[in-house]
Amino acid sequence: xxxxxxxxxxxxxxxRRRGLSMVEVLAQSVSAxxxxxxVVAVPPFVMAQAGAATLPVLVGGTALVVLxxxxxTAFARRMAAxxxxxxxxxxxxxxxxxxxxxxxxxxxxAGIAVSALVxxxxxxxxxxxxxxxxxxxxxxxxxxxxxxxxxxxxGIRLSARVALALEVVSVGVVVAVLLVLxxxxxxxxxxxxxxxDGPVSAGGVATGLVLAVAAFMGFESAATxxxxxxxxxVAVPRAVFWTPVVTGLLFVAAGVAxxxxxxxxxxxxxxxxxxIAQLADADGLGVLPRLLDAGIALSFFACVTGSINALxxxxxxxxxxxxxxxxxxxxxxxxxxxxxxxxxxxxLLVVVxxxxxxSGVRARDVLAGSLTVSALGYVLAYVLxxxxxxxxxxxxxxxxxxxxxxxxxxxxxxxxxxxxxxxGASWSGSGAMVVVFVVAWLPGPVLxxxxxxxxxxxxxxxxVYDQATAGSLxxxxxxxx
Amino acid sequence: MTGVDRGVTGRxxxxxxxxxxxxxEVARAGAGVTxxxxxxxxxxxPATTYRLLNLLVxxxxxVRLPDLHGFALGAKVAGLAGVIAPARVPTAARRVLADxxxxxxxxxxxxxxxxxxxxxxxxxxxxxxxDPSLVETHLHASAVxxxxxxxxxxxxxxxxxxxxLLALTRETPSRGEQVDACLARVRAQGWAGQSGQxxxxxxxxxxxxxxxxxxxxxxxxxxxxxxxxxxEHLDLARSTAExxxxxxx
Numbered sequence: 001x002x003x004x005x006x007x008x009x010x011x012x013x014x015x016r017r018r019g020l021s022m023v024e025v026l027a028q029s030v031s032a033x034x035x036x037x038x039v040v041a042v043p044p045f046v047m048a049q050a051g052a053a054t055l056p057v058l059v060g061g062t063a064l065v066v067l068x069x070x071x072x073t074a075f076a077r078r079m080a081a082x083x084x085x086x087x088x089x090x091x092x093x094x095x096x097x098x099x100x101x102x103x104x105x106x107x108x109x110a111g112i113a114v115s116a117l118v119x120x121x122x123x124x125x126x127x128x129x130x131x132x133x134x135x136x137x138x139x140x141x142x143x144x145x146x147x148x149x150x151x152x153x154x155g156i157r158l159s160a161r162v163a164l165a166l167e168v169v170s171v172g173v174v175v176a177v178l179l180v181l182x183x184x185x186x187x188x189x190x191x192x193x194x195x196x197d198g199p200v201s202a203g204g205v206a207t208g209l210v211l212a213v214a215a216f217m218g219f220e221s222a223a224t225x226x227x228x229x230x231x232x233x234v235a236v237p238r239a240v241f242w243t244p245v246v247t248g249l250l251f252v253a254a255g256v257a258x259x260x261x262x263x264x265x266x267x268x269x270x271x272x273x274x275x276i277a278q279l280a281d282a283d284g285l286g287v288l289p290r291l292l293d294a295g296i297a298l299s300f301f302a303c304v305t306g307s308i309n310a311l312x313x314x315x316x317x318x319x320x321x322x323x324x325x326x327x328x329x330x331x332x333x334x335x336x337x338x339x340x341x342x343x344x345x346x347x348l349l350v351v352v353x354x355x356x357x358x359s360g361v362r363a364r365d366v367l368a369g370s371l372t373v374s375a376l377g378y379v380l381a382y383v384l385x386x387x388x389x390x391x392x393x394x395x396x397x398x399x400x401x402x403x404x405x406x407x408x409x410x411x412x413x414x415x416x417x418x419x420x421x422x423x424g425a426s427w428s429g430s431g432a433m434v435v436v437f438v439v440a441w442l443p444g445p446v447l448x449x450x451x452x453x454x455x456x457x458x459x460x461x462x463x464v465y466d467q468a469t470a471g472s473l474x475x476x477x478x479x480x481x
Numbered sequence: 482m483t484g485v486d487r488g489v490t491g492r493x494x495x496x497x498x499x500x501x502x503x504x505x506e507v508a509r510a511g512a513g514v515t516x517x518x519x520x521x522x523x524x525x526x527p528a529t530t531y532r533l534l535n536l537l538v539x540x541x542x543x544v545r546l547p548d549l550h551g552f553a554l555g556a557k558v559a560g561l562a563g564v565i566a567p568a569r570v571p572t573a574a575r576r577v578l579a580d581x582x583x584x585x586x587x588x589x590x591x592x593x594x595x596x597x598x599x600x601x602x603x604x605x606x607x608x609x610x611x612d613p614s615l616v617e618t619h620l621h622a623s624a625v626x627x628x629x630x631x632x633x634x635x636x637x638x639x640x641x642x643x644x645x646l647l648a649l650t651r652e653t654p655s656r657g658e659q660v661d662a663c664l665a666r667v668r669a670q671g672w673a674g675q676s677g678q679x680x681x682x683x684x685x686x687x688x689x690x691x692x693x694x695x696x697x698x699x700x701x702x703x704x705x706x707x708x709x710x711x712x713e714h715l716d717l718a719r720s721t722a723e724x725x726x727x728x729x730x
Contacts (some may be wrong), residue, residue, distance in 0.1 A: 008545070018635035077535045078545060091549065153521035230635055232537040396550035397517045400528045467547040470694040471632060474554040475595050478511035 032218030061212025080226030090463025092388025103444025111374025556596025
């Protein structure tokens with residue numbers, strides 16, 4: 001590469017460059033993860049699977065995600081990408097693996113957007129205390145989806161700020177509710193103890209681990225803000241690493257609190273839809289349960305915007321490479337957001353759950369189903385990206401022993417989680433979701449096979465990022481011979 | 482910067498020395514040098530070298546080339562040096578400027594640009610700038626400066642104290658959103674014009690002079706004491722800038 005051959009324009013020009021502060025980049029990862037929803041919803045599920053091993057499983061899941069996050073920072077420090085994990089994988093394992101990981105990521109972001117939309121609607125309905133019929137719920141889902149789409153088209157800055165504010169409020173509410181419940185706790189023991197201190201089986205621990213990892217999905221989405229972040233090579237790795245670390249602490253702490261609380265509770269509460277809200281109701285905490293509903297509804301709404309933001313940027317990236325049609329790579333003239341990709345993706349994400357809800361499917365089933373589909377997508381993308389890391393560093397001559405060990409370990413462990421997730425989903429009767437995932441993910445491998453035959457030069461472009469341009473170099477410097 | 486000032490402690494002095502050594506080694510070896518070569522040349526442990534390189538790339542003093550394993554000095558380094566060397570203007574370019582001065586009744590000036598730095602190198606002898614150093618130090622208040630800032634990814638990283646911009650006159654855009662609006666206009670129209678932002682009653686327009694790769698190498702400024710930006714000279718200034726491009730690249 002000669003330095004006088006550098007392009008004048010970045011291949012991903014058109015997005016608003018270098019506008020987002022560190023906090024706003026962090027907000028993207030935090031909102032896509034939806035910590036308050038995750039820390040309330042996930043630990044009871046883990047308990048039901050892992051029994052007495054719940055806490056070690058929560059800690060183990062957190063550790064694995066932090067390890068994957070650390071692997072991703074090796075890329076984030078070296079390239080400012082718009083396609084996030086998709087672009088990272090391309091630089092290590094090449095275009096084929098990148099398309100497999102990229103489309104898995106697309107399915108992941110889409111799935112989480114659907115489940116967060118449904119979650120937001122369910123908690124909103126619970127907040128109002130009404131029991132509306134299916135079509136009315138579907139209408140609420142459409143309105144919420146429309147609002148989320150408008151927020152994301154208007155600009156990542158607004159949507160990130162709104163999301164972070166919502167998230168801070170809802171985490172505050174969750175912490176307050178847990179503290180109040182703990183303070184009122186009398187140390188007694190209920191029928192829940194049979195589950196909380198229940199027998200430990202290898203299958204249960206593995207499934208619990210999958211659920212714990214799934215709680216963190218979306219933490220890597222700041223990696224799609226490479227162009228829009230100020231000082232992206234500093235801000236993005238920080239967000240990708242510290243989001244799972246801090247959320248993990250909250251997650252484990254909330255896990256400890258829920259182990260104590262649910263041990264004393266009736267077993268029906270533990271296996272119910274919203275154990276903590278039920279506990280709060282039973283304790284007569286007055287307005288707190290309603291606040292908890294509102295907080296979690298807000299957290300889910302923030303998660304919808306975060307996931308749509310990330311999804312649209314991956315599609316934008318694929319379009320700029322020529323993998324997807326060029327119009328998807330157009331940006332909004334005024335807001336400089338990938339508006340066309342947003343306009344194509346969002347209706348689909350709203351229509352699917354709206355139709356399901358209108359036809360009378362329970363919100364909880366839609367949520368669980370889309371979450372399963374999304375988890376398979378994310379974990380597959382994590383496996384490939386973690387495996388790509390040491391290969392990438394070796395290729396650019398910067399491999400060290402710790403990075404080799406971390407990349408191999410993260411890829412192997414994530415692969416185990418993926419296998420367990422597929423097996424677990426099949427056993428537990430949600431095998432249909434594995435089929436849905438495979439069907440949704442098929443475009444990835446198909447695109448790869450078609451492009452390999454028809455247009456190898458398009459494949460060669462996969463992995464575009466905000467590379468150095470003629471203007472970013474000191475003019476007149478010497479060149480290494 | 483926020484946080485408690487703990488001074489430079491522990492192993493930090495060595496880290497600062499190593500970082501500067503890495504920067505110097507990239508400058509010495511030339512664009513395209515790899516991380517391994519830097520580590521070998523300096524005798525530093527590879528892991529340390531990679532970390533320092535990533536740090537310097539993060540701060541944009543260095544740039545990772547598109548192959549991802551070569552490094553080059555970033556445009557920001559020009560701001561460190563504070564000068565553009567050599568700041569000579571070729572005779573052919575001076576002739577073009579003299580020709581233009583003969584054809585318009587306004588001051589014609591040339592500023593060379595490298596990254597975030599502008600240096601006024603040729604001032605109209607008959608209608609001189611009141612203070613060339615003001616143009617160089619207050620980029621938010623001059624047409625030449627607006628061209629430089631519009632070229633940067635983030636103008637806040639270029640100017641000194643982006644939150645406390647000096648209002649030289651009542652017209653000076655001294656608030657962030659004013660500068661944003663001004664730069665958006667410059668990017669849209671491809672030239673910069675201001676009236677009374679640097680000195681009361683003095684207007685100026687500046688057109689970019691671009692090298693063969695399209696990068697901004699200089700700014701051609703036309704100043705007028707009649708208050709408004711002398712837009713009647715825009716076409717002539719633009720065609721002259723096109724002639725100057727190959728001479729200054």
